[in-house]
Structures are given as structure tokens and as C-alpha cells.
Amino acid sequence: GAVVSQHPSRVICKSGTSVKIECRSLDFQATTMFWYRQFPKQSLMLMATSNEGSKATYEQGVEKDKFLINHASLTLSTLTVTSAHPEDSSFYICSARPPRQGYEQYFGPGTRLTVT
Amino acid sequence: AQSVTQLDSQVPVFEEAPVELRCNYSSSVSVYLFWYVQYPNQGLQLLLKYLSGSTLVKGINGFEAEFNKSQTSFHLRKPSVHISDTAEYFCAVSDPGTYKYIFGTGTRLKVLA
Numbered sequence: 252g253a254v255v256s257q258h259p260s261r262v263i264c265k266s267g268t269s270v271k272i273e274c275r276s277l278d279f280q281a282t283t284m285f286w287y288r289q290f291p292k293q294s295l296m297l298m299a300t301s302n303e304g305s306k307a308t309y310e311q312g313v314e315k316d317k318f319l320i321n322h323a324s325l326t327l328s329t330l331t332v333t334s335a336h337p338e339d340s341s342f343y344i345c346s347a348r349p350p351r352q353g354y355e356q357y358f359g360p361g362t363r364l365t366v367t
Numbered sequence: 368a369q370s371v372t373q374l375d376s377q378v379p380v381f382e383e384a385p386v387e388l389r390c391n392y393s394s395s396v397s398v399y400l401f402w403y404v405q406y407p408n409q410g411l412q413l414l415l416k417y418l419s420g421s422t423l424v425k426g427i428n429g430f431e432a433e434f435n436k437s438q439t440s441f442h443l444r445k446p447s448v449h450i451s452d453t454a455e456y457f458c459a460v461s462d463p464g465t466y467k468y469i470f471g472t473g474t475r476l477k478v479l480a
Contacts, residue, residue, distance in 0.1 A: 257410075283466060285467070285468070292475075293472070293473070294457065294470045294471065294472045294473050295411075295457070295468075295470045296470075297467060297468065297469075300465075300467065342408075344410055344411070346411075346468075348466055354399045354416075354418060354461050354463065354466070355399075355401075355413075355416065355461070356461075356466070356468060358403075358410045358411040358412075359410050360409055360410040361408070361409065361410045363408065
């Protein structure tokens, strides 16, 4: 149980275009999902907290207009990178928190974004 | 504010030797502690977690960790490593109020034949 999927696993896009990444909790409902960014050989940095039915809460320094997060249902959150640039190339990982296990997050397999 | 420190960025060790990966945290409140493993181009896999109770926590793949409140540490150990244990290991602390994770910078374990 507690499986989280991400789609796509890899995506290459041209500079200036937008790309959407989906995060789904497959066998549980997630009231909260988190989006992380990981640069090569570095740790995970929390970008934002996504709560179902409300606006996402962004960490300091993260541009909310550039990284649009939508948590439309209890099993789906999306991250849209708008007007992507090469510096947005990174590994994006989502996680989901079941409501009765508040202390633990379940992680997706990640999405590798390359902006050319 | 909470923080997590993994002092060792890389740890080389020979196959079948024991290994300890160090993790120290700072927090003014009770926290939950986790160790995750990440293989190249993959997400995070939970190795073990400390929520409460026994300070010695056993996880998957033969790993264990000991929570030491006085030293604010949560070091990960394995008595005999395999080549397949080569990966990046992350220590994380969860804020009980916000449920946010704070990750350490990671330790790259390289098991040598």
C-alpha cells in the first residue's frame, strides 16, 4: 500500500514552453502533497505544500507564478512549470501524506525535467 | 528552526564490512526521524523511521538506527554491506506541527568489491 506515482518520469521541453507533472496517490487519499526539487548530487528542497481544495503554500524563494500547483482531488496534485528555462532543469519529486499518518510522507519516483 | 546535519558526504567501505552513516538534528520540540535511500534517477525509499518507543529501530535490508536524544543523533548502521547498498542516503526530520520534512544533505555510500 501507500504508492505514489508521477507522470511523466522524464520530459524534455523547449525553453519558453510549459510542462505539467502529475502526482497521484494510488491507494490512499492524500489531504496533503508536497513538491520537492533536487539538483544533481544535492538534497531535496521543499518547494511547496499542496492541500486539497486550497491554494498551495510556497517556501521562501519559490516563485509561485512560475511553479503552479493544483491539488484538485484527494489523489491528484499537479505541478506546472511555466515558461521553462534551462535553469529549471531538475529532478522533481512529490510526496503524499495520508490523513491518519500525519508524520510520514510517501514519495513518488520523481520526474526528470530537461529544458533545452 | 529545525535542521539536519549529515557530516559525511561520501563514505567508501569494502563489501561485507560494517558501516555507520551519521545524522544529527537540532530541534526544540519532539520530532520524528527517518532514513531514506535513493538509487540513481529514482525516488526515495523508506529504510526506517523513529516515532517513539524503543530507541533502536530496525529497518529493511538489514539496516538499523539508534535514536539518541541526549546527543540529538540518529545514526544509521549496517553490520555487513553489499555492493547493492551503493546509493545515496538521506536523513530527515518531520515537524510534528507542519508535517514538513527537512532533509540532510545526504551521504553517498559506495561499497567497494
